[in-house]
Amino acid sequence: MKNQERSVEFESIRVIVEYNPFHNGHLYHLKKAKELIKPDYTVAVMSGNFVQRGEPAIIDKFSRAEIALNIGIDIVFELPFLYSIQDANGFAFGSIGLLDRTNVVTDIVFGSESADIQTLDIIAETLYKQPEDYQLLLKKYLKKGYSFPNARKYALIEYFEKNEILSKDQILIIEKSNDILGLEYLKALKYYKSNIIPHTIKRQGADYNDENYKGNFSSATAIRKLWKEKKYELIKDSVPSKTFEIIKREEKLGKAPIFIEDFEIPLLSFLRTLERDDLKELYGINEGLEQRIIEAAKQSTSIDEFYHLVKAKRFTYTRIKRTLLSIFFKINNELILEANTYGPQYLRVLGFNEKGKKLLSVMREKIQYPVITTPSNYISIIKNIERDLENKRKDWQVNKKLYFKMINYDFKSTNVYSMFYKNKEFSKGELDKKNKVIYERDYNEKNIVNYIYIYIYIYIFFF
Numbered sequence: 001m002k003n004q005e006r007s008v009e010f011e012s013i014r015v016i017v018e019y020n021p022f023h024n025g026h027l028y029h030l031k032k033a034k035e036l037i038k039p040d041y042t043v044a045v046m047s048g049n050f051v052q053r054g055e056p057a058i059i060d061k062f063s064r065a066e067i068a069l070n071i072g073i074d075i076v077f078e079l080p081f082l083y084s085i086q087d088a089n090g091f092a093f094g095s096i097g098l099l100d101r102t103n104v105v106t107d108i109v110f111g112s113e114s115a116d117i118q119t120l121d122i123i124a125e126t127l128y129k130q131p132e133d134y135q136l137l138l139k140k141y142l143k144k145g146y147s148f149p150n151a152r153k154y155a156l157i158e159y160f161e162k163n164e165i166l167s168k169d170q171i172l173i174i175e176k177s178n179d180i181l182g183l184e185y186l187k188a189l190k191y192y193k194s195n196i197i198p199h200t201i202k203r204q205g206a207d208y209n210d211e212n213y214k215g216n217f218s219s220a221t222a223i224r225k226l227w228k229e230k231k232y233e234l235i236k237d238s239v240p241s242k243t244f245e246i247i248k249r250e251e252k253l254g255k256a257p258i259f260i261e262d263f264e265i266p267l268l269s270f271l272r273t274l275e276r277d278d279l280k281e282l283y284g285i286n287e288g289l290e291q292r293i294i295e296a297a298k299q300s301t302s303i304d305e306f307y308h309l310v311k312a313k314r315f316t317y318t319r320i321k322r323t324l325l326s327i328f329f330k331i332n333n334e335l336i337l338e339a340n341t342y343g344p345q346y347l348r349v350l351g352f353n354e355k356g357k358k359l360l361s362v363m364r365e366k367i368q369y370p371v372i373t374t375p376s377n378y379i380s381i382i383k384n385i386e387r388d389l390e391n392k393r394k395d396w397q398v399n400k401k402l403y404f405k406m407i408n409y410d411f412k413s414t415n416v417y418s419m420f421y422k423n424k425e426f427s428k429g430e431l432d433k434k435n436k437v438i439y440e441r442d443y444n445e446k447n448i449v450n451y452i453y454i455y456i457y458i459y460i461f462f463f
Contacts, residue, residue, distance in 0.1 A: 012041040012359065013107045014196075016079075016095040016185070018051045019064045021247060022071060023223055023239045024216050025111075025204055030072055032201045033109035041359045043105055044073045045095045046350065047084040048410060049417035052091045054321025056263065056417055058224050059256040062435055063246050065350035069440040070242045074356035076438075078348040080406050081413045082339045085325045086283075090340055092184030093191070097343035100194045103366040104359060107197045110185055113176035115202035122166060123156060123174060124186035134159045147314045149180070178203050192343075213238070227257050254423025260321070262420045264303040267324060271297035271306075274327075283336045284323035289315060293327070329412060338402055345403040346381075348372045348410065351438030368397040376433040378407050 013033055019026060034042065046068065048061045057064065065076040083094025099105045112120070126134060137158050141151035153174060160166040173179050186198055204217055211225050212218075218226075218238040226235045227247070236244050250256035271293060279290035289310075296309035310320050325331075346369055352360060364371055370381050382403060388394040414432040421427050 011037055011039045011107065012043060012105050013037045013039040013109055014043040014045065014099045014105045015073075015109060016045045016092075016099075016181075017068070018047045018057070018220075019068060020047075020051050020057050020220050021059060021223060021239060022064065022067045022243045023218065023220055025219070027071060027240055028204050028217075029109075029111045029201055033199075034072070036109060036199055036201070037107050039107070041074045041104075041355055042072060043075045043077070043099065043102070043356075043359070044068055045077050045079050045098055048078050048081055049414055050081060050085055050325060052084060052086070052088075052322075053318050054085060054323075054325055055260045056258045056420070058227065058258060059247065059250050060417065061350055061414075062438060063250050063256070066438050066440075067240075067243050067246055069351050069353055069356075069438060071240060075352045075359060076350045078350050078410070080339075080344055080346075080348070081329075081409045082331070082336065082406055083344070085322050085331075086336065086340075087319070087322065088180050088184045089187075090336065092181060092188045093340055094344055096185055096188035096194065096196075097192060098347060100189075100192045100196060101344065101367060101369050102347065102363050104363050105196055107199060108185065108189075109199045109201060110178070110182050111203040112173075112178045112182045112200045113203050114173040114179050115200050116170075116173060117182075117198065117200045119166065119170050119173060120179065120183050120200070121186050121198075123160075123171065124183050124190065126156070126159070127152075127183070128187045128190040131159075133162075145313055147316055147319070149316070224257070224259070228259060253426070255421045255426055258417070258420050261303060267303065267328060268297055268300060268306060270328060271324075279327060281332045281334070282323075283326040283331045283333050284319065285327075287314060289323065293323070329409065329416075331409070335405060339406065342399050342402055344369070345398050345406050346370045346372050348375065348407075349437050351440065353440040357439075368395060370396075370398065372407075373437045375407070375411075378404075 015030065015033060017026065030042070046061065046064060047057065049057050051057050061078060068076050077098060079091075079094055079098065083090055086094070096108075099108070114120070134155060137155035138151055141154045142148070144151075146154065153171070156174070157168050157171050160171055161168060174183055182200060188194075189196060189198060211221050213222050213226060213234055216237060218234075223235055223238050226232075226238070232248075235247065239247070247256065274294065274297075276290050276294055279285045279293065285293075292310045292312070292315070296306050299309060300306035307317055307320055311317060347363075347367070349360070349371060360371060360373075370385065372378065372381065382398070382400060385396045385398055386400075389396055411430060411432045415430060418427045418431050
């Protein structure tokens with residue numbers, strides 16, 4: 001891939017993360033990314049309280065942002081809920097769109113199993129341009145009953161071998177989770193015609209979905225399992241000290257851990273109230289999936305049993321999980337299409353440090369979308385934008401209707417998520433409109449400010 005010519009005042013990299021939770025593999029990736037680019041600033045886009053695998057995050061987004069700031073991120077932006085629960089394509093589209101709209105990010109560094117950016121870019125170019133021959137092959141494999149990821153893989157193999165561009169072995173790199181996401185990041189960069197330059201670092205340690213403890217480089221999946229089993233000493237070996245400290249703190253406060261099983265009764269009960277027609281226009285529902293969901297809900301008494309009954313050749317577990325969230329939150333295809341046409345309509349800041357504060361001030365001069373640090377002001381923000389447009393002070397690009405839809409889903413998702421805190425005092429009210437952005441004065445020192453916030457919460461709720 002050729003580097004694009006650019007003129008910038010500084011280098012800033014960005015990473016797309018979930019940090020569910022932040023572990024040693026993430027720390028390795030961050031350190032290597034900084035060594036590669038030597039950036040002036042490091043920015044992260046992070047999923048909120050629900051993540052791309054179709055589950056609630058094990059600890060809330062503010063706690064995960066706090067960890068990131070202490071580990072070396074300068075600004076943490078929240079990926080809007082409407083993107084964080086989509087498949088790899090939608091997740092990448094929202095993430096890349098958000099960072100491209102900062103107008104300050106110069107490079108993206110993502111981890112992948114292959115670390116083969118050239119091959120990934122060739123495949124991404126085909127997926128972006130969608131040549132007719134490839135589309136016909138994709139339809140052929142979908143008609144055979146393959147899931148979309150497998151149908152795409154077989155279509156790409158046949159297309160590239162026929163045109164003598166890539167071999168089968170080269171194309172098979174897209175079977176791994178991080179390579180798949182990397183492919184979508186590259187495709188999204190092409191869609192936005194972005195000047196952000198992509199780089200990749202070879203993923204170290206356990207596979208993304210590996211549930212087995214692998215010592216210092218255990219996967220997030222394995223760490224979540226260890227937390228469920230309360231094997232704290234093993235967790236301690238797998239994560240940075242700050243992660244472990246916050247894990248223990250949040251658990252003591254009664255705010256963590258949260259697992260998909262905590263949603264089991266509400267989800268299954270809700271599904272049993274639905275008819276087939278209630279599901280047809282919702283995101284992720286096609287190919288008869290609605291009937292399988294309705295029937296499985298009637299038969300299942302646990303979420304795992306439900307997944308097993310719905311699972312089929314063309315319906316992966318992660319797809320089923322994401323579809324469940326779209327049903328629960330009533331997210332229809334029209335809304336997802338709108339979100340994936342116009343992209344993110346704001347940049348919600350979860351936290352920043354002193355360096356990040358400086359970068360935010362630069363961004364505000366360049367950006368055409370609002371930077372939100374106080375979500376309770378979301379209505380007045382739009383009013384100010386309307387005044388700017390009327391007086392021709394600034395050329396904002398915000399789609400007002402989509403802005404409100406998008407941010408209200410962020411609020412809704414936090415309202416639902418907080419209901420599953422063990423300590424119900426933290427479940428009260430609209431936390432997204434009350435919680436303040438995290439301001440780390442120095443991520444290399446112990447952050448007293450956040451502990452003061454905790455004590456204030458405890459004082460308010462218990463005295």
